[in-house]
Amino acid sequence: MATMSRFRDPFVHAVVALVVLAAAAVITLALGWRGVAGHSSEYDELPFFISAGLGALAMLGFAAALLSVQCRRREEARYRAQFDAVVQAAAAILTAVAERRQAGRET
């Protein structure tokens, strides 16, 4: 059950998608290398360099950067949840003090 609920987490979905994108970029790089190595003239090699080299590099950078953003946002969300507990505790203290003060006035 815990594993299933973990898979329902949107963060896990995003990480899986980005890891797949990064893996696709690495495979594209390998295909580009194969394409460039298989041709002997520069004008045949250049399209491979652009589609596989630049394209894969951009994809890899995109996936890595978004992964970093996702991880940072998860940490921020965790921090906010902890800080929210502090806010709730402060509000509870304020309520308790106000109630005690009100009770002191009535007696």
Add this chain to the structure above:
Amino acid sequence: MDTATSADRSDEFSLAALQPNDGDAAPHSPGEARPRWPAWLRLGAPTWIWAGVAVAAAGFILIAIAWGDVAGESLVYRQLPYLVSAGLSGIGLVLVGLTIINVGTRQRDAIDRDRQIGQVAAILEELRAILDEEWRR
């Protein structure tokens, strides 16, 4: 500050302080001038994140265009301009898009953090007012 009045309203205040504000917009003190920008254009609005995604997507499209143009030429000296104009510009656009996404998400997180700190500060201020009044008696 009228401490007695504020202390009497402490229950009401604590609930009001914990109410979420309008979400995307940063809270403004009464004396502060309202920003002129519409809400969807302010820092931290989701529009910026989507704009970053759109710019990065434009970069990928530019790389695809560069590939198509370069593949259509058989002379290296005619291929290189496409590589530089579309290929490298595409990479640049992807980087710009990622930067916009990064800054946009940071702004959103900062607004949420400011809101929480503002809540704690307001609660503590109210608490201080109550305790001040108690000690004066």
